[in-house]
Amino acid sequence: MLSGTLSGNIDTTTPNPNNGDGNAVTNLGPWRATQNSGWGGDTTYVYTGEIYFDGTDYFFIESIDDKSWLKIDGVVYINDSTWDNVANSGLISKPEGWYPFELRMSNGGGGAGYVNRNPGFQYHSGGGTSDAEGDNDYPLDPGDASLFRHDNENATLSLSIDNNSASDITGTGAKCNATIESDRTVFDVYLYWGQTDEGTNAAAWANTNFVGSVTNMTSANVSHTLSTLSAGTDYYYTFMATNVSTNIWATPSTTFKTLTAPTVNNGTGASITGSGSVTLTGNLTGGSQANIYIYWGTTDGGTTASAWENTNSLGLLPEGVFSTNITSGVYFGPNYYYRCFAQSAAGSDWADSTETFVTEENILRKYPTDGLLGLWSFDDGTPDDISGNDYHGTNYGSVVYTSDTPNGNGQAIDLNGGDNAVFVSTGGNEEVFYVDSISISLWFKEMPDGHYYPFVSKLDGWRLQRRATDNRFRWDIINGDEAGTTSHNFETEWHHIVVTYESGVEKRLYIDSKLEQSWSRTGTVPDSTRKLVFGAWDNG
Structure with a gap:
């Protein structure tokens, strides 16, 4: 001592x-x-x-x-x-x-x-x-x-004190916070605060509050709540711990700004970052800080939160620009709307208007419409035909919808691993897909898991399928010939395949936009009353 x-x-x-x-x-x-x-x-x-x-x-x-x-x-x-x-x-x-x-x-x-x-x-x-x-x-x-x-001995009094950010900030109050590491020592703690930063000069601070005593705690969070502050005003504070042996100041001082009612706008609007993805922006222009929400959907909910389909909560943010990235739930075609909302203890504010955007068209869905019979994207988790012809499919077995797709957007179907297929209904007119000339385009990852299993089939008419024992294709047009390809590894990456047949002239097979093989063929496609099926030969 x-x-x-x-x-x-x-x-x-x-x-x-x-x-x-x-x-x-x-x-x-x-x-x-x-x-x-x-x-x-x-x-x-x-x-x-x-x-x-x-x-x-x-x-x-x-x-x-x-x-x-x-x-x-x-x-x-x-x-x-x-x-x-x-x-x-x-x-x-x-x-x-x-x-x-x-x-x-x-x-x-x-x-x-x-x-x-x-x-x-x-x-x-x-x-x-x-x-x-x-x-x-x-x-x-x-x-x-x-x-x-005592603090001059080899066994020194171990003490550190650090100012933390203010919390529970309102227009008229805030909670000032600090952390003390005190090695089981006893200290009285004081808060110094005001509209100017006076550092470690106790006499110069405008205000002082006794916070309490810290007793025998190796670590303690201390705080003191201030009230009757002025709205929209910058304040500074620091803590000091003292006992009979020493005084320790938390340095540097920290600052906060009391709130005013927030003001917010929609920033620079929507930035389309790809098919099925968009960045929505906003700007908190006043209020110091606020909880930020971006409401969006296919209908304009105006200033009624419950009327919007989707909400992205960005949490408590300071004044300035902000954004949120949306990579699912948006599709090419519909008009989308969004509006920013800010809320704090001092009030709330909606952006003055609603923004509109349309996402970029999915490259997988850029297709010719002339002569189009059907288009099944599976993006919405169904086997519906989105060509406008309404030749919708029906799932059979355990069809799995997966977000593993060629470009990371939308969905795909997984037909491997069981007796799984999609049957396409034409309302009884099964000759819809009986044509003299045809082209089929699809994306795939993995070959069908059985020998001669088809990707797509119109039995008795045509089928695109796997060959018996290798990763090769058969493009069968009945009364024509089958066509094989050189071997490829199709098990780990997405690939694009197109097959065509021009009646009595030629059939072709393309892989990833490259012509793999072509054959001069005669013959006609026979009439078939079988259903169009994905992943199986026939529906029975």
Whole structure:
């Protein structure tokens, strides 16, 4: 502990000058209590630092000529001015940890020092209130700072304090926050704040609030809520922790701005980033910070949140531009709408108008319409025909819809792994797909999982299928010939295949836009009353 000498009998208010007690500045115990000679007249000896409690009850006694005064953790336990008295603190119960310790002993003149007990200041732990000399000991640290310590010893008081961002900000208030790492030390915590940053100059800050005491916590979050602030105003704050040994400031100071009602707009509008993807933008132009929402869908919900189909919540954002990326749930064709909304404790605001956008056409759906019989994209999770001819399909077995697609948008179907297929209905007119000349275009990943299994089939008329034992194709036109291809690895990547037949002239097979094979063929496609099927030969 640190020791010092003051004038007066007894001075309980002047801080320890750390000028020594006649023995040393730094002592392992209150050395003067072991002496009954050499005391100065009209003199106070003061000892400060921290004392360690082991979690049991502590009991202190004194017998000093003339006066003694003991304060632990801000509480005065002994204040004795009778020169030959034996006074005690009573039992002191505290959780295990370090606590501020301050002992003052004084002499007015004449005889001085210990009287009825030697030394004149003693203690014991573990309970009990006996003040007998044999039941108490002189409080002496063994030299490892396990009983007493102060911030100049090797076992320094470990303390750091950091300002954190303000929270719960409104137009008239905010919560100021900090974190203290205190190594089980006891500190009083103060908040300094105002409209100018005064750093570590306590006297210059406009406002000071006592936050509370931090006791024996290795880490603690502290906060203090301010009210009656001015809206739309910048404020600064910092925390300071103090005890009898030291003052520690949190640096640098931090700042916040109280809220005003937010204002928001739709920024630069929608930015189309690809087929089925779009970036929606906005700008919080006032209010300091607010929770941001972007409402969007195929109908304009105006300023009624519940009327919108979709909501993207962006969380609490500061003033400035913001955006959200949408990569699913948008398709080429419909008009889409969006509108930004901001909300805070100070109010809320909708963008003044609604923005409109249309996504880029999916490259997979850029197709010629002249002579188109059917188009099945599966993007919406159904086997419906989107060509406008309404030749819709019906799932058979366990058809799996997957987001694994050639360009990462929409959906595809997985027909492998069982007796799975899609049957196409033509309303009874099965000769719709009986034509003299035909072209078929599809994307695929993996070959059908059975020998001679088809991708698509109009049995008795034509079929595109896998050959028996290898990754080759058969493009069968009945009364024509079958066509094979050179081997490819089609198991891990998406590929595009097109087959064509011009009646009586030629049939061709393209893979990834490259002509793989062509054959001069004669013959006609026979009439077929079988259904069009994806993933199987026939529907029965």
